[in-house]
Amino acid sequence: MASAGPSLLGFFHMYHAHGDSFAGLLAQIRPTWIFDLRPVPAFDLVRLDRRRAFRLFEQYGTAYCDSNVCFELWDRSDPRIASGELAEAFSRYATGPDRPGLKGPIIFLVDDSSVISTAIEAFPRVLRPVPRRGWQVHIFDHRALQHV
Numbered sequence: 239m240a241s242a243g244p245s246l247l248g249f250f251h252m253y254h255a256h257g258d259s260f261a262g263l264l265a266q267i268r269p270t271w272i273f274d275l276r277p278v279p280a281f282d283l284v285r286l287d288r289r290r291a292f293r294l295f296e297q298y299g300t301a302y303c304d305s306n307v308c309f310e311l312w313d314r315s316d317p318r319i320a321s322g323e324l325a326e327a328f329s330r331y332a333t334g335p336d337r338p339g340l341k342g343p344i345i346f347l348v349d350d351s352s353v354i355s356t357a358i359e360a361f362p363r364v365l366r367p368v369p370r371r372g373w374q375v376h377i378f379d380h381r382a383l384q385h386v
Contacts (some may be wrong), residue, residue, distance in 0.1 A: 244268045246343035246371035247362060250378045253349045257286025261294055262269055263378060269296045269345040273328055276349045277312055279304050301338055320356045323363035329366045340365060
């Protein structure tokens with residue numbers, strides 16, 4: 239499992255995910271933020287539903303941001319992902335009133351590998367503030383196993 243330090247920038251592939259894998263990832267990483275990049279954010283997984291997911295977020299002190307609601311991200315090919323504009327928006331959003339600021343560990347929920355490929359090129363360059371040693375990017379598959 240990846241180090242859950244403040245420089246972790248993780249991508250969790252929710253397609254075919256199991257609720258226990260998701261819950262285990264949260265328990266191990268204890269992310270400060272989860273940004274949901276899925277066009278249709280849902281937590282209808284085996285042994286997980288929206289209510290349990292949000293209880294887990296509360297239990298681990300994780301702030302959740304639905305990119306559809308906050309940034310009108312409806313399309314996996316939205317050019318704001320590749321340009322870094324969305325990452326800049328995350329940085330601004332995270333420092334708003336009653337929010338913990340943009341600090342890791344951070345997990346992005348995705349349901350398409352192309353989003354991961356695009357985001358890992360742009361997000362580490364643009365997310366601010368950058369941790370002292372830079373962002374450490376990790377990709378987790380649907381079983382919450384680290385791949386990169």
